[in-house]
Structure formats: C-alpha cells, structure tokens
C-alpha cells in the first residue's frame with residue numbers, strides 16, 4: 001500500500017531541503033527522498049568546499065603580494081589544513097547526520113533511496129510507493145557531464161567530487177573545461193604549487209560571461225603561470241597507471257591528475273518525467289512562474305535552467321513552498337540573476353550580457369571602467385585587476401546587465417544586482433553618492449561614461 005504525505009520532495013539539494021523544512025514547519029506532512037546526502041552538491045562537493053580551497057589559496061596569493069607592498073613574506077604552501085577543514089568543518093567527512101536531524105526536527109521524514117515519478121501524485125522508491133496529497137517537489141540537481149573523449153572512460157579522472165576530497169595538491173593537473181568549476185579549482189591548486197593546464201574547447205574561457213571578463217581572467221591566470229589553451233578540445237586521453245596523457249591540438253600533455261569540468265547533465269528519463277507527459281530528452285524542465293511543471297508538481301534548482309546556483313535553488317524553493325501553502329501571488333522573476341565566479345579576481349555579473357541584450361533587440365549602450373584606474377584600485381596595487389561593465393537599455397533608461405570583476409567583485413555586484421532588479425533609472429544612479437575610496441566608485445565612473 002502506498003505511504004502518504006501532503007508533500008513529497010524528491011532530491012534534497014539546497015532548495016529541496018529548504019522547501020521541505022518550510023513546508024514541514026508550516027504543519028504539512030513532508031517526505032523528503034534523497035539518494036545521497038541531504039543538502040546536495042553545494043555543501044559536500046560544490047560551493048562550500050571549493051570556496052574553502054579558494055579562501056586558503058587566496059591567502060597564499062595575498063602573502064605573495066607582500067613583496068610589492070610591505071617587505072617580505074615567505075609562503076610554504078600546505079594543502080593539509082584545507083583538506084582537514086573540508087573534511088571536519090564543511091562535510092563531516094561526507095556525513096549528513098546534522099542535516100537529517102535538522103530536517104527531522106522541523107517535522108519532516110527522510111527516506112533514503114532513488115525516487116522515480118510514476119504519475120502526477122505518485123512516486124516510487126525501490127519497492128515502496130508514495131502518494132502526495134498536495135504536491136510533489138523535484139530538486140534532483142545535476143551530475144558532472146563526462147564527454148565521450150576516446151580513452152577517458154575507465155581512467156581515474158577527477159570530477160569536482162573527487163577534487164574536493166583531495167588530501168594533497170597534485171604535482172600537475174590538466175583541467176578540461178574553462179567554466180566556473182574548472183577555473184576556480186585550477187587557480188586554487190596552482191596557488192598550492194600544482195602545475196596546471198586548462199583546456200577550453202571554445203575560443204574563450206568563461207564563455208557565458210562578457211568577453212572582457214574572459215580576457216581578464218585568462219590574462220591573470222597566465223601571469224600566475226597557468227597554461228591556458230582556448231579552442232582546444234581534448235582528442236584522446238590515456239592513463240598508464242601513474243599519469244594521464246591528453247592529446248589536444250596535435251600535442252600531447254601529461255599530468256598526474258585530470259579534472260573533467262565540462263558542464264553538468266540531467267537524466268529526466270530516469271526521473272520518470274515521461275509519466276507526466278513531459279519531453280525527457282530536454283536538458284531542463286519548463287516551469288511556470290510558481291515553479292510548476294504540471295498540476296501539483298513543482299521543480300526547482302539546476303534542472304529548471306535558470307542558472308545553476310545555490311541562490312537560485314533557494315529562491316525558487318521559497319516561491320514553490322509559498323505556492324504550495326496557498327500564496328498564488330508571488331511569482332519568480334529572472335531579470336536580475338546574479339552569479340559570481342570566485343576566481344581572483346572574482347567575476348560577478350547580473351542580468352544580460354551585452355550580446356544577450358543585443359540578441360533581444362534592445363537599444364543597447366555599454367560602458368566600461370577599469371578598477372586599476374579607480375582611486376581604490378590604484379591604492380590596492382598588487383592584485384587590482386578588474387572591470388565594471390554596464391549594459392543599458394537606452395529606450396527605458398535602465399541597466400539590464402552588469403559585470404563587476406575585481407577584488408571583492410562579487411560584493412561590489414550587490415548594488416548592481418539591486419539596480420537591475422529594481423530597474424533603477426540611470427538618472428538616479430547618476431545622482432547617488434558613492435563612498436570614497438571604495439571599489440564600487442568604479443560603478444559611478446561607468447555610469448557617467450554611459451551618459
């Protein structure tokens with residue numbers, strides 16, 4: 001006989017966990033189904049452990065800047081404290097007991113296993129059947145995509161999941177993919193002494209961001225000694241028991257480790273979405289403004305295709321949970337989706353890129369200011385590379401997109417996110433007071449240039 005609950009949450013990623021707890025606290029009976037770890041990719045294999053690596057790697061880079069600014073500092077990189085932090089503070093050695101207890105304390109019931117949707121109100125986990133009285137909420141996220149490169153399958157390559165479990169920095173590393181995962185890990189390991197090569201198939205790294213951001217980060221990485229090759233897809237991979245060999249662009253590269261960071265994949269077929277009459281060959285599911293993919297079935301997070309970020313998953317969780325609880329007014333808005341790639345310099349961006357704005361037929365004006373030309377950037381000196389780029393819709397007199405790359409670029413982004421979100425008139429941005437000497441004063445410079 002089917003076990004019943006008001007709401008069944010499939011996949012307890014950041015958004016699933018949050019929505020499930022909200023709904024349980026509101027008094028609904030909630031079953032959360034998770035096949036691996038409650039909390040999902042972000043705390044155990046993604047955001048948190050990688051940002052711990054970045055924090056440590058950046059401290060090494062900052063110490064190396066002492067020579068330019070304040071005398072001398074010797075650094076002796078040691079990966080052991082990072083590995084220890086990731087195990088003990090971030091992941092409890094990949095144990096989710098604390099998260100499970102938190103969910104149960106909120107009133108939820110956790111079921112371990114792989115769930116499959118079998119109908120608009122029914123879910124199967126192995127031999128067990130579940131029936132949802134009110135809703136099914138899907139938050140199953142993504143897995144690393146592994147390209148079909150000859151020789152790759154069967155080798156002991158890393159994805160982000162193995163990379164964050166490293167106990168030492170490898171002597172050498174080849175990174176396939178110059179997106180956020182590849183670059184954050186490439187720069188971190190390099191700062192610990194790893195010899196790093198990045199192979200990006202397209203003609204620039206960070207291809208989803210502004211070309212100026214791609215050029216900036218490529219420049220900085222190369223100056224730090226990373227070998228960054230764009231327009232360079234791996235043709236074959238080999239492993240001799242000790243090291244990897246990668247053929248790319250007619251040349252052979254060798255390294256102790258290989259990191260595959262070439263994007264993510266979803267399997268809507270295995271999730272059973274055909275039972276809802278949905279097309280399971282797609283890479284994402286189509287949601288309505290309340291995150292419904294069918295009557296009474298909600299989807300949130302990476303699988304919705306609105307940005308594979310924890311903040312998106314959490315944002316959508318709030319809207320879906322509210323709708324399940326009867327709030328039919330609050331709807332998802334996506335005109336100001338912020339994102340930050342935590343390289344040094346950080347690349348923050350919100351809304352549309354210039355190319356996206358032009359493709360939408362907007363009447364576009366752009367302006368760029370250089371962080372080193374700002375007073376704060378000039379004072380900062382070492383490690384001051386960065387830009388502010390604004391993308392305006394001149395018909396409406398508002399910003400539709402912006403990039404904030406530089407030291408604390410992700411933090412400076414906040415005011416630009418607010419401006420895009422609130423559609424603040426450019427005239428008002430011109431009239432506001434920007435504190436001196438901050439990095440965000442470079443925004444004022446760019447706003448003036450737009451005029």
Ligand SMILES: Cc1cc2nc3c(=O)[nH]c(=O)nc-3n(C[C@H](O)[C@H](O)[C@H](O)COP(=O)(O)OP(=O)(O)OC[C@H]3O[C@@H](n4cnc5c(N)ncnc54)[C@H](O)[C@@H]3O)c2cc1C
Nearest residue numbers: 011013035040041042046047115141301302308309310313
């Ligand atoms: C290396 C790395 C670094 C990242 N850094 C950042 C960052 O700094 N900032 C940021 O915002 N984002 C970052 N991300 C992205 C972020 O991790 C994801 O966007 C975030 O985890 C939200 O994903 P999600 O909610 O869709 O679900 P996920 O976190 O992917 O969780 C989905 C859960 O569902 C479970 N599941 C899947 N299928 C089933 C099933 N059939 N039955 C039961 N359970 C199932 C999985 O086991 C998993 O626990 C990073 C990602 C990576 C890989």
Ligand SMILES: NC(=O)c1ccc[n+]([C@@H]2O[C@H](COP(=O)([O-])OP(=O)(O)OC[C@H]3O[C@@H](n4cnc5c(N)ncnc54)[C@H](O)[C@@H]3O)[C@@H](O)[C@H]2O)c1
Nearest residue numbers: 147177178179180181182200201233261262263308340341
């Ligand atoms: N700071 C953050 O918020 C953060 C950090 C990491 C990941 N994420 C999220 O996780 C998702 C996955 O990140 P990702 O970096 O794996 O994916 P991505 O899609 O951002 O980048 C993958 C890169 O690999 C390249 N590529 C694809 N196939 C290749 C091949 N065979 N050889 C060489 N290059 C190849 C692509 O052109 C692309 O540039 C992203 O969508 C991102 O939103 C976010």
